[in-house]
Amino acid sequence: AQRVTQPEKLLSVFKGAPVELKCNYSYSGSPELFWYVQYSRQRLQLLLRHISRESIKGFTADLNKGETSFHLKKPFAQEEDSAMYYCALNSGGGADGLTFGKGTHLIIQP
Amino acid sequence: EAGVAQSPRYKIIEKRQSVAFWCNPISGHATLYWYQQILGQGPKLLIQFQNNGVVDDSQLPKDRFSAERLKGVDSTLKIQPAKLEDSAVYLCASSLPLYNEQFFGPGTRLTVL
Numbered sequence: 001a002q003r004v005t006q007p008e009k010l011l012s013v014f015k016g017a018p019v020e021l022k023c024n025y026s027y028s029g030s031p032e033l034f035w036y037v038q039y040s041r042q043r044l045q046l047l048l049r050h051i052s053r054e055s056i057k058g059f060t061a062d063l064n065k066g067e068t069s070f071h072l073k074k075p076f077a078q079e080e081d082s083a084m085y086y087c088a089l090n091s092g093g094g095a096d097g098l099t100f101g102k103g104t105h106l107i108i109q110p
Numbered sequence: 111e112a113g114v115a116q117s118p119r120y121k122i123i124e125k126r127q128s129v130a131f132w133c134n135p136i137s138g139h140a141t142l143y144w145y146q147q148i149l150g151q152g153p154k155l156l157i158q159f160q161n162n163g164v165v166d167d168s169q170l171p172k173d174r175f176s177a178e179r180l181k182g183v184d185s186t187l188k189i190q191p192a193k194l195e196d197s198a199v200y201l202c203a204s205s206l207p208l209y210n211e212q213f214f215g216p217g218t219r220l221t222v223l
Contacts, residue, residue: 004152032210043113044153044201044214086152095141095205097166098212100152 002027004087006101013077014109021072021104023061023087031089033063033070034098038084047072047085057081077108112136114215116202122221128190131218135183135204141165143212144177144187145201153201159185160207192222 003026013019025031035047048056050063050070061072070087086103090096115134123129135142140161145153156175158165161182170177174193179185189196199219203212 009150034210043216044203046211049210088152090210095160095207095210097143097155097158098153100154102150102152 002031002089002091002099004089004099004101006085006087006104008104009102010105010107012107012109015079016076019072019074019077019081019106019108021085021087021106023070023072023101025068025070025087025089027068027089027091030092032092033061034088034090035059035061035070035072036086036088036100038086040083044086079108079110082106082108114202114204114213116200116215116218118218119216120219120221122223123192124223125194126191128188129192129220130186130188131200131202131220133185133187133202133215135185135202136213138206139204139213140182140207141205142179142185143203143205144185145203147199147201147217149198156187189220192220194222196220197222 005024033050036044037047038044059074063070084103087101088098090098117132142159144156147153156170157167157177159179162179177187199217201217202215205212
């Protein structure tokens, strides 16, 4: 069975500090990993995916198959980064449904 | 581009009543998903359609939940009869075939009393 674990329900950091949101997964094959974000009063939306290896809004995430992790990082947090962040995976079949973690509520303090 | 539309946005019912939710995906998106998000949890996939065919309904409680997408566009999700534990936000999402970015609707918040 596939599972995504986000150990922190809440993460609070000061503006300008580095941010790391943790995500670990269990899956026997070669999954695709994603980070989705939900800003206050907005819809859930894709932030980034591991196959793109891109930086979005200053965030990056590297897939570590040995540690089965896909942690989200940003060197300098901004107040507008405050949101709910969900790590998710699918089985690598393109448009397959997603398995989500429970989410981490990131609060950036001024 | 118009996003995924869902209605109603909020619904309050008593247990054992029936309820239906509607979703209109982004034009041209052949793949449609329904997720259930219970408070404090991440979304959980209930059912996935490719056009009007079911791809995955392994996590749909089929004794009380049903979903259809008759013409391969709009979809409805029904609960009959509802239980207290069905209180959740029901999210609809759509994507292009073989493409892994899903676009989510605003959700329907269901409260079962």
